[in-house]
Amino acid sequence: MKRMPTRLAEKVYDVLCRFAQAESTYWERESFVFHYGVIAEASSDYKLSCMDDGQRVFHCTTNGNMWVEGTSTSRANSILRKMAEELKQEKDHETIST
Numbered sequence: 001m002k003r004m005p006t007r008l009a010e011k012v013y014d015v016l017c018r019f020a021q022a023e024s025t026y027w028e029r030e031s032f033v034f035h036y037g038v039i040a041e042a043s044s045d046y047k048l049s050c051m052d053d054g055q056r057v058f059h060c061t062t063n064g065n066m067w068v069e070g071t072s073t074s075r076a077n078s079i080l081r082k083m084a085e086e087l088k089q090e091k092d093h094e095t096i097s098t
Contacts (some may be wrong), residue, residue: 001014003083004036004037004060004064005037006033006037006038008035008037008039008083008087009033010029010030010033010034011034011083012032012036012058012066012080012083013029013032015076015079015080015083016032016048016058016068016076017029018076019073019075019076019079020048020050020056020068020070020072020073021050021051021052021054021056021072022048022049022050022051022056023048023049023050023051024051027049028049032046032048032058036060041074044059044060044061044062045057045058045059046058046059048068048070051069052070054070054072055070055071056068056069056070056071056073057069057070063071063089064084064091065084066080066083066085067080067081068080073081
């Protein structure tokens with residue numbers, strides 16, 4: 001099963017670009033989206049290429065928790081936490097209504 005929908009992977013990468021200084025090149029974005037949105041059995045960790053040459057690693061668990069480790073990541077982590085909570089609420093709502 002996919003870790004996250006492709007559309008969500010794109011939004012997550014936007015947050016990482018904006019608040020964790022991830023590279024915003026086409027290839028880096030597509031690599032991230034492919035890793036989390038397409039490959040079913042991919043690793044839960046993804047090493048980001050960053051504009052400041054800092055070391056940052058993005059994590060996504062099968063239950064939907066997301067965070068990034070490294071320097072200057074607190075703002076990105078708070079946004080990712082909120083996105084994960086909204087996704088869980090959306091899934092819970094879908095489960096209840098079916």
